Amino acid sequence: MGEFELIRQYFAAASCARTGAGVVLGIGDDCALLNPPSGNLVAVSTDTLVAGVHFPEVCDPALLGQRALGVSASDLAAMGASPLGFTLAISLPQAEADWLQRFAAGLNQMAEQCALPLIGGDTTCGPLSLTLSVLGHVPPHQALQRSGACVGDLLCVSGPLGDGAGALPLVLNRSLGDSETERYLLARYWAPQPQLGLGVALRGRATAALDISDGLLADCGHIAAASQVCLVIDQEQIPYSEALQRIYRPEQALQYALSGGDDYQLAFTLPPAQLPVLQAEGWPIQAIGWVEVGQGVQLQTATGHRITPAVRGYDHFERGS
Amino acid sequence: MGEFELIRQYFAAASCARTGAGVVLGIGDDCALLNPPSGNLVAVSTDTLVAGVHFPEVCDPALLGQRALGVSASDLAAMGASPLGFTLAISLPQAEADWLQRFAAGLNQMAEQCALPLIGGDTTCGPLSLTLSVLGHVPPHQALQRSGACVGDLLCVSGPLGDGAGALPLVLNRSLGDSETERYLLARYWAPQPQLGLGVALRGRATAALDISDGLLADCGHIAAASQVCLVIDQEQIPYSEALQRIYRPEQALQYALSGGDDYQLAFTLPPAQLPVLQAEGWPIQAIGWVEVGQGVQLQTATGHRITPAVRGYDHFERGS
The missing domain is CATH 3.30.1330.10 (PurM-like, N-terminal domain)
Incomplete structure (x- = not known):
């Protein structure tokens, strides 16, 4: 043929x-x-x-x-x-x-x-x-770029993080999923849900946006660099799925959310007044931080300390695979 | 890096x-x-x-x-x-x-x-x-598709054929070209010239068009199939470069033009009245055949006989390479 x-x-x-x-x-x-x-x-x-x-x-x-x-x-x-x-x-x-x-x-x-x-x-x-x-x-002037985040904006995400990385051990073991929990994670890896509806809803509202493919830290770093601002992530506000929390310890889930990648949720910055409006429209979005003067990404830990985390995004040639 | x-x-x-x-x-x-x-x-x-x-x-x-x-x-x-x-x-x-x-x-x-x-x-x-x-x-309704060729149209090409295939032995020998002739052929292979200007000029004039990548016979076959007509190619009117004729015997040059591919000239069908208009505008196009009632491609040989040539376009999986 x-x-x-x-x-x-x-x-x-x-x-x-x-x-x-x-x-x-x-x-x-x-x-x-x-x-x-x-x-x-x-x-x-x-x-x-x-x-x-x-x-x-x-x-x-x-x-x-x-x-x-x-x-x-x-x-x-x-x-x-x-x-x-x-x-x-x-x-x-x-x-x-x-x-x-x-x-x-x-x-x-x-x-x-x-x-x-x-x-x-x-x-x-x-x-x-x-x-x-x-x-x-x-429409012209309504595309969500990485470069528009403003000091005072909230940093938001479209849903739970870390599932993509949490699914990876199952994927590599060629598991079909022994439980509801495992099957949920496998589905999050194999059938990521592009947030096309939310993307359209954010037109003219979000000041910057991208999809989380490299991990929250690396991707927020891209917004920070393009917008010339500092993004502060409040570790306590990062959303996790029930499945991820059922299988992994909190530190592991945090690690997956921050650096795991493969989540394909949107991360975006928003004037604070827009958050309740979008939530009232039914979008399950959540604020996980805010935008400050400065550069790069900072993580506010559970104890209220600020750390500047080492960012490690996926890079094919650097991994040498 | x-x-x-x-x-x-x-x-x-x-x-x-x-x-x-x-x-x-x-x-x-x-x-x-x-x-x-x-x-x-x-x-x-x-x-x-x-x-x-x-x-x-x-x-x-x-x-x-x-x-x-x-x-x-x-x-x-x-x-x-x-x-x-x-x-x-x-x-x-x-x-x-x-x-x-x-x-x-x-x-x-x-x-x-x-x-x-x-x-x-x-x-x-x-x-x-x-x-x-x-x-x-x-512009809408001006794209050159394969499906519009009409009985009575001329079949035209934008320039000499067979150079791409004629260059291939040199390319495979990693020749840099020992002569002007060889360097011309190598350039035709390594730097094909997309006919973007001609393509725009043919808008609203050509009834069907494509670029010759698989060889004249296979590509004319695509127009014939999409337009539900028969394309007749007059073998005597196929244009060759001086370089191709200098290196190869006429039968080999013909073979390259018909089945060699890699020429990236345009082949198109045109109401006869359009040909002199386009030529007067300076486009070096040439009629090599015409469109008849029927299907497929026919070749009119030097002796005036009609043959239905076996078409053999490039196919990766069929070649099994």
Whole structure:
């Protein structure tokens, strides 16, 4: 079977995910054609996931498909962008019908959930890796950048932290989950939920935002650097899931939240008056700190002391993997 | 050095390529932000190039940078799209400063030439491969698709064919070119010239178009299939470069033009009255056939016979490489 046939056969459903009016032309020509609302900006992000680096060499292809698109779509949420579509470049050692079918099913499920249709891509023969480019649109001057945090703003997050890192031992053990608790954590790793709705709700309200992929400290460091301010995190206010607290000691849960990464919650800064308004709209967001004059990130411990934590984000070449 | 530093340091120039007003926000946030002209469609294409499959494992990184972007930008030309920007996902076995510097220099040169700035991407550790997503814009209803060829149209190409395949033996021998002729062919392989200007000129004039990457027969087959017509190629009218004719016998040159691929010229169909108009504007285009009722591709030989050639486009999985 040729590569064109492969694409057509297995990814047909993702390319038909409910599209709104955004896709004028999908897979099959030299380019796809998108029709963003007139005057809106187009948001674009590209992410690569490599087997053995970003996900286990041996894993359920359906879960991989879900996760790959969830992780990528999270960048649109972080920008406050509405979904338009995505392209997928997939490198595969061989074209196995069963693997492709299951991968496409997982991909399709997340595409449907995010209203983000597959609009094009490429297939090549090689070690397993995935590169996704996601596209969205956002009204001018309303995109959520990293650079707008203001002194006096609150620092907020969209939900519990540390689950991604807490799930990793289970993922690496290829566990299917022996309990409700474990299955919850595995789902948080394999099916991250891009906060696309919240991203849109934060337009014109949040002063800075990003999605937590490298860990709270590293990612807050990005906002601090881009905004030229100091972000103070109150350790006592970091939210955890029940599952994480059931399996791990508090110090371990804290460590996962601060440096674990892979959470794909949004972290954002907000004028204090906006917090109750957004909460009243039903968004389960929570303040975990505030913005001060200065630079970098500070952690306020349970005893009220301030420390400047060592930030250690994920870096492929530095890890040398 | 961290991956973020790497990107910033080596790709800074490409991200500053003359942008027009298209790029609102470049590298460094969760997404890049583009500002296409209000009401225009956004064209997107994703291509992957893998070492040992799409280019030799050992090659000049500057030439690789040029070629990777040239090949990708050619898809925008084929759609009649004006350039907005591109993302680059690069997988590298290790981060070598010298290699990166030379690769970025070649990439930057093509970015400058195409007015296509680097707006984002990802770096990962792994076997050398490149995935580029190119973005452009085109007025509604003016994109050049594959599906519009009409009976009675002329089949045209934008320049000489077969050079890409003719260069391949030199490329594989790692020749630097012993003569003007060889250097011309090598340049045609390593620095394909995306026909972006012609693509824009063909808006509203060509009825169907694509870029010749798989070989004339396979690519004309795509137009024929999408348009539900028969494309007849007059073998005698296929244009060749002087260089190709100097090195290869006529039968070999013909074979390269028909099935070699890698030419990145445009093939398009045109109402006959448009040909002299475009030629008068200075576009060096040439009619090589016509559109008839029927399906598929037919070749009219030098003796005036019609044959239905076996089409063999490039297919990674079928080649099993």
